[in-house]
Each structure stands twice: as C-alpha cells, then as structure tokens.
Amino acid sequence: MKAKLIEAVATGIEAADTNKDGKLDLPEFIAFTSTFSETITKEFAQYWFRGLDIDITGRLTFDVVRSHFQMMIDHWDEIENNKPPVELLKVYYRGMDRDRNAQVNLEEMRNFLQSNDEKMNTHMAAVKLRKMDKDNSGTISFYEYCISFGHEVPKSIDPYDGKGPSQCCLIL
Ligand SMILES: [Ca+2]
Ligand SMILES: [Ca+2]
Ligand SMILES: [Ca+2]
Numbered sequence: 001m002k003a004k005l006i007e008a009v010a011t012g013i014e015a016a017d018t019n020k021d022g023k024l025d026l027p028e029f030i031a032f033t034s035t036f037s038e039t040i041t042k043e044f045a046q047y048w049f050r051g052l053d054i055d056i057t058g059r060l061t062f063d064v065v066r067s068h069f070q071m072m073i074d075h076w077d078e079i080e081n082n083k084p085p086v087e088l089l090k091v092y093y094r095g096m097d098r099d100r101n102a103q104v105n106l107e108e109m110r111n112f113l114q115s116n117d118e119k120m121n122t123h124m125a126a127v128k129l130r131k132m133d134k135d136n137s138g139t140i141s142f143y144e145y146c147i148s149f150g151h152e153v154p155k156s157i158d159p160y161d162g163k164g165p166s167q168c169c170l171i172l
Pocket of ligand 3: 133134135136137138139140141144
C-alpha cells in the first residue's frame with residue numbers, strides 16, 4: 001500500500017477532483033482513497049474526511065490532502081507498528097468526536113471503531129475506552145488518547161489546533 005500511496009499523492013489528488021473546483025469533497029475523497037487501498041471502507045473514509053475537514057467546509061484543499069498523506073508516508077513504519085504520530089491521531093480524534101466537544105464518548109468511539117471493523121461491538125469499545133480513560137470521566141480527552149499510543153504530550157494539547165468550537169466561544 002505504501003508504494004500505491006506515494007503514487008497517489010504524486011499524481012492522484014488533482015485527478016480525483018472530478019468536478020474541477022480545486023478541492024476534494026467527500027465522494028471525491030472516497031474515490032481518492034480507493035486508488036491506494038481496497039480495504040478502506042466508505043464509512044472509515046468518511047471519518048477520515050471529517051477529521052481533515054477542520055473548518056467543516058465539506059471540501060479539502062489539495063494542500064491539506066497532500067500534506068496529510070505525505071505525513072503518513074514519512075511515518076509509515078510507526079503507523080504500521082501501531083504508533084501513529086500525534087498529527088495523525090489528531091485527524092482520527094477529530095473524526096471520532098462527532099459533536100466536536102473535545103471529548104470522545106462511548107458511542108462516538110464505538111461508531112468510529114465499527115467503521116473499520118464490523119465485528120466491533122459496544123462491549124469491546126467500552127473495554128478500550130476504559131483502558132484509555134485515565135481520569136475515569138467516562139470520556140476520552142485528546143490527551144488521554146495520545147497517552148494511550150505512548151505519546152508524552154502536554155495536558156492542554158488541542159486536537160483542533162485552535163480552530164475548534166471551544167476556542168471560538170472563548171473569543172466571544
Ligand atoms: Ca472537487
Ligand atoms: Ca464528543
Ligand atoms: Ca477521561
């Protein structure tokens with residue numbers, strides 16, 4: 001898959017822009033992911049897209065798509081060894097956090113895991129959640145999520161890079 005992904009990043013992004021508006025919407029993004037992997041489900045691609053679409057515009061610039069997948073290529077071995085870099089965890093986390101409250105609850109986590117694994121059920125998701133939930137709040141903060149993958153990050157780490165809903169309300 002790595003070789004295919006390198007090729008897709010080099011030549012496939014603009015080609016996936018079928019309506020030629022200079023950006024990738026969800027169907028175009030799904031078509032793009034299918035050029036380098038046959039195993040990515042439509043549901044998982046949807047989570048992926050949501051995680052990348054930090055401004056919720058429904059369209060991704062070529063730059064966002066290119067730099068994201070280039071980052072995956074650069075960190076390929078870590079990802080394969082289940083130690084994805086924090087930048088990738090941010091994308092997963094934002095995808096999971098459907099209501100964008102910077103907490104992932106059991107339902108959000110189960111739905112995300114199910115998109116990638118049809119055998120996943122609520123019980124299994126709950127076991128995973130409990131393991132990650134260091135402060136026993138019943139939800140997973142981004143800090144807890146990073147720690148569970150072995151990343152030492154500050155507690156204040158923001159999965160939305162200052163573009164999330166909580167920041168917008170502080171300014172108001
Ligand atoms: Ca387009
Ligand atoms: Ca949430
Ligand atoms: Ca927690």
